[in-house]
Amino acid sequence: MKNKKSRLNLSSGVTSVAASLICIVIGLLVGLVILYGINSENALDGFSRIIKGGFYLMPKGIGTVLSQTAPLIMTGLSVAFAFKTGLFNIGAAGQYTLGALGALYFALVLHMPWYVCLLAAMLFGAVWGAIPGIFKAYFNVNEVITAIMFNWIGLYAVNEIIYRGALGNMYDLKTTKTYSLRNVSPQSVIPDLGMNQLFKTKSTTIAIFIAIAAAIIIYVIINKTTFGYELKACGHNKEAARYAGINEKRNIVLSMTIAGALSGIGAGLYYLSGVAEWNPQVSTALPAMGFNGIPVALLALSNPIGVIFAALFVSHITVGGGYLPTKYFQPEIADVIIAVIIYLCAFVMLFKGVVVNAVSGRKKKKAENDPTDNGADGKEADA
């Protein structure tokens, strides 16, 4: 897995990949220490289950990893895309929730084919993303605050719309969840092209390919288009972007809208897989898929292609965490490891900065540059 990652991700810079890999290794070691602390006898067994992840239970595990990776790539892209414009989209969870509503409504009530449902999910998410963007651009309200509030507004609104005092037309009294998609509207399930058979799962669909395609499209938008150029300029230096005649308000709204759309698609990919239902009475916590987009984006250093691998890795060890013997360990150990990895990312980026400086210094690239004259420009903190 790691080799694959470093081989394919060279474009984003060897150092960046190395930085993320160092984080992962240290994070895993810390996880091992924690496992030892909890139960030293079974620590190695538990650790190997986490490391093996989806490979622990072949082939079902791999199918599960793939089906979980798809929505995670989307929320990771959502956060990464906003980062590029200098925005912190902490509202991916809310946009994801709205996306779920869009997908389920178009599927269970309107019985639309899966791609229409997916578009609906995207639209719903986009609207929810646009709101904090509009507040940020035109009223200068910090997007983090608006997005957090809209996460909760979204969650309870969706719960209420689906439940409606147990009378909601998507709500199945028997299961206390939304109706099962496969029974009510099979055409709304994303096709699996035989992957479910291959992996002996029910949830593995072509969602993973849709997500990878989305990542590639986002990569192209950010790096090859004038729109991406404008977005990044706004993210790096809002004032200079304005000076260059870039409409930074419009770009903020657009960036958040696209981020919301990506999260919405993520929800669509998950809820249209055929095995996921929304439980309005139990869902009092925001979907973790939305928040996990943040560590994925950080681990990928906001590189859209990196997001694919980061999401794969996070799903991999999360699934692995699920295989821990619950007698000794909680599956959340995997979350602890991810948390440590993300935490270390900040340090390793610092370390990377030092290394890069030292290397470029040796090459005497800055020969005419007096460090004291330029010492004042502190590097802008990257979110």
Added chain:
Amino acid sequence: MDKGKGSECLSPFSKHAHSQRGKEAGMGNSEYIIEMLNITKEFPGIKANDNVTLQLKKGEIHALLGENGAGKSTLMSILFGLYQPTSGIIKKNGKEVKINNPNDANALNIGMVHQHFKLVECFSVLDNIILGIEPTKGLFLSKKGAREKVTALSDKYGLKVNPDALVSDITVGMQQRTEILKMLYRDNEILIFDEPTAVLTPQEIDELMKIMKNLANEGKSILFITHKLNEIMAISDRCTILRKGKCIGTVNIKDTTKEELSRMMVGRNVSFKVDKKPANVKETVLKVENMTVPSKVHKNNAVKNVSFEVHRGEIVCIAGIDGNGQTELVHALTGLEKISSGAVWFDGADISKASIRERSKSGMSHIPEDRHKHGLVLDYTLEQNMVLQRYWESDFQKAGFIKQGAVREYAERLIEQYDVRSGQGPVTIARSMSGGNQQKAIIAREIDKNPDLLVAVQPTRGLDVGAIEYIHKQLVAQRDKGKAVLLVSLELDEVMDVSDRILVMYEGELVGELDPEKTTVEELGLYMAGAKRTTA
């Protein structure tokens, strides 16, 4: 020359004097009060100082001259304890000393007036002076003695300040005097002035020169960092010149000329007089009528009812002390800020409400005041910055996709043509470039747009004479091509040399229109200080 020798100044308030000072003064048989011998300071990949020797005599004013990045700041930072030299020693009164931090420097009676003052805005002058060494009685401040000492010092050296005024309310000149008093209050003997005249009016500069001479006469030793040769010639006794980290030499000012100094600094001959033919003024390009711009920092208007015109073939300079509305005026012209009344006409069209992009498209270029804030996206590469104003043109994009090859080619041409130096050419991150080359990149970008009006705000700020000469030539070339140039400058020499017409701005108003051929720096200064005005 050695006028300070033997007249070691002891403060009348010797109870505050450092005990060790007396000893040192006693054994002061060395000619030099401070010697920095064979100082080398290496940063990764660069020698900021390479075997530099600087010897400061007692009671002299010693100028330190050099281009940007020549290593002046590094050398002074070493003396002030902010950096440790890689090799070399520092001696005080012939005795080797170690300066590990600014506190050590203070204990050795070395004081510094930084280019950007280190004052607490909401404190009074007196509070600022005693900050850090507050005299206390028990748990309470006792400012009475401090006040007496400050008053005595300010009388002795002619440093006029009101000890009870808040720093935020006083002029820049007074703030600088507060900084000087801070050093004197600490009984500093060696005073470092880092480009002290950059922010002052001509009158304030004269005042400062007098004060510095006074200080030297009283036995203080002064190190004076500057780019400005006139000031060195006026007050310094000796001058040490640095170039690219190396010590070029130390000369006696009375034995040298401005030309020789600049040759030593730059390594070639530099012409001071901007070479230009008389202006060939043609039709109006920019017409501003009764423009008013609200301020973002206070409730009043930053620009008040301003009207003027700029024609093809002339360089109009807006002179004034920093903060008199020039920034807002330019922002309003270029569209970065909205005007509250009045109108702006450009090439016959009303652009009062036009967007920044529309103004740029219609032929206005803007070299911004702050190259880091506005001029560049520092984390973008040089080539990305080169197309910042035109990436949307069909030359550089097709259906929304950037033509990478065209951008590279364009950037390479500009780099070649305008001699923009950088580590990796077009793909250099702008942040890693030197200030002068960053500025050159901006100038290349803005001039290459072939604008009808070039708005250049302090285009030479912080640059050395070589780069300044180059930029002035470019401005004049634009003018000679029949373009209009609106130059905003705080540098009097630049105002006098480059412009064809001077408009003086004071507190948001245009208070005078002057002909650089017929006016003097002194007269200009009076206008800038608000002491004189001609227009209603």
